[in-house]
Amino acid sequence: MSSVSALQQTLAKRSYSLTRPRRLVFEALDSGQPRTMRELCQQLQTKVDRASVYRTVKLFSDLGVITRLQIGWKYKLELSDNFSHHHHHFNCQKCGALINLPESPELEAYISNLAGQSGVTPLEHQLEIQGLCATCTADVSHE
Amino acid sequence: MSSVSALQQTLAKRSYSLTRPRRLVFEALDSGQPRTMRELCQQLQTKVDRASVYRTVKLFSDLGVITRLQIGWKYKLELSDNFSHHHHHFNCQKCGALINLPESPELEAYISNLAGQSGVTPLEHQLEIQGLCATCTADVSHE
């Protein structure tokens, strides 16, 4: 529950309160995979109104609590780096699996270097890789 | 016009024809910055019906002619690597500028290495960086 108290602090810092619906949205995202707005609403169906889920997602996004990922043509929501670990995503084009890739300080350094070369100040970034997951790679080579 | 003939070939390969609306959508994207669906529709307003723009965008996407970028909470469309050069994007959080970052073979190598460590086969990727552009970085330090 320590992550809920971190959320509490983040909200308080901007004079927002930690209400039941907000806690429920946070907890839904805190466990498991990134999910679509639809999935999130369905999961909270009987507990939180759709409009409140939308309002909460927007608020959390403004506060940097959640991040929006582009997965193919849809987007998914997950907790931001402040509430989980920084990582990147791999999406299998065949079976749809979504895999978290391990952190790589080397890559991070290179990314910020690349941005620096253009004179800009990098603050955040997302990397999404598509291709075939290990299982599907094996399947294809056996065909 | 050589890029239009490349499009022609891509379409023909899957038995689609190069029609006037498709050519117009392609040409609109071929020049200038990535744009939103709304901008694309407005630009083609008098020439192509909105429904056809949507159908064409979906088709082009299936054929790998265009890519969808996530810019903050909205998405934008641009020609894919096959029809332009592979590059990444920087988005200024203050003024909204969208800047293309130079290609970097080293970065590409890191990325494919990262994917390889997880046993997956990387085929495509997108990197989006947010922060402050050069001008806004200067502005902030003068404040």
Place this chain on the structure above:
DNA sequence: ATATTTGCAAAGGCTTTGCAACCCC
């Protein structure tokens, strides 16, 4: 006690679809 937040319902946008007319090969 009071300002914030929620649920509900309705409105507003964006995207897709059915179908007759039209165009590309």
Place this chain on the structure above:
DNA sequence: GGGGTTGCAAAGCCTTTGCAAATAT
């Protein structure tokens, strides 16, 4: 000429908004 495509209009979603009731501090 004929099947793939388009335009139009209507339907379907997704998301936002107004407002009275409920809630947090």
